Amino acid sequence: MATRQARRQQQRAGQRRGGRPSQRGRPATPWYLGPWGLGAAVLVIAVVVVAIVVSNNGSSNAGGSFDNKPVPKSILTAVTSPGQSELATVGSGGVPNPWTKIKGRQTPFTLGGKPELLYYGAEFCPYCAAERWGMIAALSRFGTFKGLGLMKSTANDVFPSTNTFTFRHASYTSPYLAFSAREVEDRNGRALQTPTAREQTVINRYDKKPYSTQALGFPFLYLDGKAVGNLPSIAIDGALHANTTDPYSSALSWSQIAGGLVNAGSPQARAVFGNANWITAGICRVDGNKPASVCSAKPIPALEAKLKF
Amino acid sequence: MANRSAVRAPERKPARAASEPAEPPAAAGPVVPVWLPWLIMVISVVGIGISAYLTVVHYAKLPLACPTNGIVNCALVTSSPYSVVGTTSIPITVPGIGWFVVSGALAAASLLAASGRLRYSQLRIAGAHLIWAVLGLLFVLYLLSVEALRLHHYCEWCSGVHVLVLITFILALVQWQRLMAARWA
Structure with a gap:
């Protein structure tokens, strides 16, 4: 029991x-x-x-009132139309020479019979955000942009939400130079544009040591098969933020940056136009110093003399 | 009258409470296969190796052997503010090394306990290992959320370590389940 x-x-x-x-x-x-x-x-x-x-990480990287919207005319004018005397005063702006000569055999990189500048970057990339200001300023001296859009870099990285532009839908025309831009990822890191096979070959070959610190890193500039551009993005990015030495300080607005560009002594003008002057010197070197109005004006000849390609 | 003292009443064992598991039956072989804790130890060694490599790269500021291609960017992930412990400059790979060391030690202890060379029961060690694995897994999920939601990039080496932690968790769970099931049988 x-x-x-x-x-x-x-x-x-x-x-x-x-x-x-x-x-x-x-x-x-x-x-x-x-x-x-x-x-x-x-x-x-x-x-x-x-x-x-x-x-998705939510509102901080969500599309907002800026996402690829047309650039206001006042801001575009401030970037693309500085006075000649201001450019001469800025000179290099304390920005070091960004161009590195391609070693060994140099194969011309041209498009439509013109030397080509290739840009490889991404919309989320804070350093690309800084570079585009100087690139637009420089390239506007040789041709005309259409379709530039407003953009911010990612909110979740150094130099968060850097106010900038995007080349995503932009076109560029110039009698002296061809410009190809590849924004390979959007602000949220999603795939966007794909380099052509020809461009990818160049990126794979030169976007690494000794030309770049990081293989396949952003931004990457390749100029006519002669030089790679390693632009000092950190220094320039600092000028686009409230505290130039704090990589997490809040970003200046487009208007604030544009406002600083009119003053040759401002951190914004020295960073953006100093960078633009170096890019201009590089372009002048490969396109036979055309147009003369740009390539003969100060400080371009002095900077061009320092180029090693 | 029968001599009642000659008839012994059957022994009455106290009824076992519902919560008490039965004594484990005499097993024909080990409850936990021997290869299981050995596999955890091998995983721990691999995990220590990868974590040590990431630690050396961090301090020596060497480039990582990891391509930057779209969403994969090891340098961005390993140089982000989330790659160090709190506000210190200690890379999180250092506590990662510690986690794998403890995991390997617990696996070794399980083997010793199974062979009777340790005075702790294998079940108790398996329980501790499971808790340790859960803690590791929770931290991996945190790091994964940082990569996905903050940095929007992933690091291949880090993902490799995360997979090792996940496998360790699964093996620790299986080990604990088998030992607990043996006690219920």
């Missing part, structure tokens, strides 16, 4: 634990101690991982 009682207690205990009582009266193994338990744990982990990977 005592044995029957003990057996009944075991059966009831097995039922309370959720298992079916075995034929011998022993409690069944709970489900979480078997394959179902392991499967449930793996499933939960998988769901969490997938949720993390696919979720």
Whole structure:
């Protein structure tokens, strides 16, 4: 009788634990101690991982009133139309020579019979954000942009939300130079544009040491097969933020940067136009110093003399 | 009258409470396969190796052997503010090395306990290992969320370490399950 009682207690205990009582009266193994338990744990982990990977980080990088909107004329004018005397006063702006000569055999990189400048970057990239200001200023001396859009770099990196432009839908025409821009990722890191096979070959070959500090890094400039541009992005980016030495300080607005550009002594003018002057000197070197109005004006000849290609 | 003293009443074992698991039956072999803790130890060695490499790269400021291609950018991830412990300059790979060392030690202890050379029960060690693995897994999920939601880039080496932690968790869970199931049987 005592044995029957003990057996009944075991059966009831097995039922309370959720298992079916075995034929011998022993409690069944709970489900979480078997394959179902392991499967449930793996499933939960998988769901969490997938949720993390696919979720957007929300409003900080969401498209806003700026996302690829046309650049206001006042800002574009400030960037593309500085006075000649201001450019001469800025000189290099304290920006070091960014151009590195391609070693060994140099294969011309041309498009439509003109020397080509290739830009490889991304919309999220804070350093690309800084470079575009100087690039637009320089290239506007040789041709005309259309379709430039406003953009900010990612909010989740150094120099967060740097106010800048995007080349995503831009076109450039010039009688002296061809310009190809590839924004390969958008502000959220999603794939955007793809370099052509010809461009990818150049990127794979030269966007690495000794020309770049990081293989396939952004931004990358390649000029007519003669030089790679390693622009001092950190110094320039600092000038576009409230605190030039704090990489996490808040970004100046487009208007604030444009306002600083009119003053040759401002950090914004020295960084942007100093960078632009170096880019201009490089272009003048490969296009036969045309137009003369640009390539003969100070400080371009002095900077061009320092180029090693 | 029968001599009652000659007839002994059957022994009455106290009824076992529902919460008490049965004594484990005499097993025909080890409950936990021997290869399981050995595999965890091998994983720990690999994890220590990768974490040590990332630590050396951090301090020596060497370039990582990792391509930058679209969403993969090891340099960006390993140089971000999230790559160090709090506000210190200690890379998080250092506690990562510590995690793998402890995991490997627990696996070794499980083997010793199974062979009776340790006075702690293998189940207790397996329980501790499972807790340790859960803690590691939670931290991996945190790092993954930082990569996905803050940095928008991933690091191949870091992902390799994360996978090793996940595999360790699965193996630790299986080990604990088998030992617990053996006690329930």
